[in-house]
Amino acid sequence: MTIKSKLKTFFFLDDDNDEQNEDYSEPKEPIKQKKQPLKSHNVVSLQSVQKPPVQVKPSKLILAEPHSESEATEIADHLKNRRAVVVNLQRIDPEEGRQIVHFLGGVVYTLGGEIQKIGANIFLCTPDNMEVSGNISELLPDHENMNTRW
Structure with missing residues (x-):
């Protein structure tokens, strides 16, 4: 068998030679065929699929009015x-209030x-995990606020 006929047989260009080539008992290698991807018109992008909303626990705001420094640890x-x-x-x-503020500042x-001072x-x-925006202006005159300024 010539090289030309082998190439034709390899690329399936010459189907007639199959009968003639049966005399030769050469082991044939399996032919690898490329698989073409299936085209589907029902493709959905994963980015467009929205996840269900996550249940988030509501944040709590605690109001504290400590009567001694020891209550600062609870805050x-x-x-x-x-x-x-x-x-x-x-x-x-x-x-005592000044010491509580210093302690809480460290915490x-x-x-x-x-x-933040809000009043x-x-x-x-x-x-x-919380962001505060804006500020509260001080409405009290400076002479009333002198003794308790922190």
């Missing part, structure tokens, strides 16, 4: 549990949150 626990806390220090000794810093002796402490 810190709320912050560790990712809850915002409004702390009212109007009914506590100014020195908030450690958690990556924020602490006279009232502070908002938020963990890192």
